[in-house]
Amino acid sequence: MRNFLLITAKDLRLRIRDKSFFIIGLLAPLALAFIFNTVFGSAFSDVAEPQLGIVDTESVDSAQVLANIAQQVGASWQELGSKSEAETAIEEGELHAVFVVPDDFDSGLATGRIGTIGVISGIDAGITGDIAAGIARGYAHSLRQTQVSIASAIAAGGDPATVVPAALASSGQSLVSLGEIEAEIRQLDLNTQTVAGMAMFFLLFTAQAGFLSLLEERNGGTLDRMLSTPTRPASILGAKAAVSVVLGIVSLVVLIIAGILLMDAKWGDPLGVALLVVVGVLAAVGIAAVTSGFAKTAEQAGNIQGIVGTVLGLLGGAFFPIGQDGGILARLTALTPHYWFNRGLSDLASGGGVGAALPAAGWLFVIAAVTALVAAFVIRKQVSR
């Protein structure tokens, strides 16, 4: 344990001294995230704020519910006089999607009939159109669930004029937590996503630092020298992994803070973010340990990691988003730590507590555990002769 700490401290000192950590761990991801954001930021910026509207309707209670939901998902809201007015606004790109609520929608509810809410959206509305459709679907769905309570309240002599709005409001409440819609509105804003993607991409390289130095020491003779002292090989290996973990965590934490200060990135619940950082780093260190286990020199390990890191980064959507609609690519995406890291952060950003990050954190932990298991076999030979 003592020698484990001594080696870890020595290595951290060396990594700080040779400045490689500052470049790979901090400078490069920040700079790239900044560039990506400047170049692509405007192209995607409208995704960040959905612009929704509603055609004027006599069903004011439902209109109010929809307006509330729109507000909760961070969308702008506009009322339009007629359907044709709405179509023009969409054609001209002023709005992404517009709700059409029949005039008799609310009154129908009192008699147990649920009408249909229409959604008009442009073909290029993309995610935002889906969000609007999801809101409408989810609203109708939750109304079906509250239908029973409305009916029984009226049967018990309740005044439809008060019972219906109350039930609508409560269904609007429950709607926001509906998983189906959440998945669609769960989008980190672009700045945050860019920083997160870059951070995970470079994390794979930062996380290699410990293992690169192991290979350097192996070829430079100092590993033999350590092994000739009363030091267990496991302490050396452990120290190398610990160096990677420490540098990885520092790099992520600094990036997250810098993201807030410099790029106005928004992260969610700090505890959840901390959890994701830890398991994210563990996953990255696991992957780096496996790739380093196959290399003979530090240079070779760096090259292998370069390929692995780029492929995972592309698949994981670190550079541009990968479609989520099924398909082989979407399935491969789910094998990358980038995807789960981003997903976890999105879950937090959409307002969840630590619990919201648990599924993503769980998958990151699985990646860490599996790679650690493989690494245990392949990297052991690097600390013996």
Place this chain on the structure above:
Amino acid sequence: MANVMEAHDLAKRFGDLVAVDGVGFSIAPGETYGLLGPNGAGKTTTISIIAGLLEADAGKVEVGGETISPSAIGPKRRMGLVPQDLAIYPDLTARENLHFFGRLYGMDNNEVKERSNRVLEMIGLTDRADDLTKEYSGGMKRRLNIGIGLLHGPELLILDEPTVGVDPQSRNAILEAVEALSGEGMAVLYTTHYMEEAERLCDRVGIIDQGRIKAEGTRRELVNLVGQKDRVTIAAAGGQLQEAARRLSGLEGVEEAGADDQGITLLVVEAGRLLPVILSELSQNGISVSGVTIEEPDLEAVFLHLTGKALRDV
């Protein structure tokens, strides 16, 4: 007193290549043992097994009575290794290098500081102790490489060709340091392919070639083993030189004797032992001696004789 190190029947193969083949020897406290052999003889492999870096295919090593293996951590404290290739951190200073390895050996902060100062003094790096070692000359790095190995005061210091690529001045400093440590009672295992170093430093030498120890003993024993003789040249004047030479050739241990008008030349078994007898014999015959040179056969000759390589080379 028990031996510091005993190696028995060590063997190691790398694939088809037999690097070490039945090597065994022991080192007593205060003794300097030399492994003398050409490139690829198996010196480093043998040393790596003894230092517990490499698992032997067969055989056994004991240091201070404890069995050595890569997983035996405890007995490693008893040894200090100076690897053939530099094993220092270029981005640490000499003091930091010493400190790090000293701590790995279990020394506490104060002890390691104090000992580092002494070692730095000994290897002549006190002035440069706080410079990064990447700024050092080759010889300075070599000296630090050695200093790290002896920092914790091991019972057995293992040096693997420590003077390769070192200027004569640094080299001499290294040899003197080894002599001093040996004088303090440290057992030393020293590999080299320089005959002069083995002759100067080592109490006993094992001649190793192709993974086998071909012969072992003090220099004298090795020389005798192969029947090599000392050549004694005596510059002398006065008296009957021819007659004196004839009489000397009758002495036990004198193999050949001849004379010319410069003096007498003898081939003897052990010059050091015979010289007093020879000199008194000459003075009794009224011959005044003005100078004596002894040429002992060197280990090079022994080596060539043992490995038969000279025959092939000729």
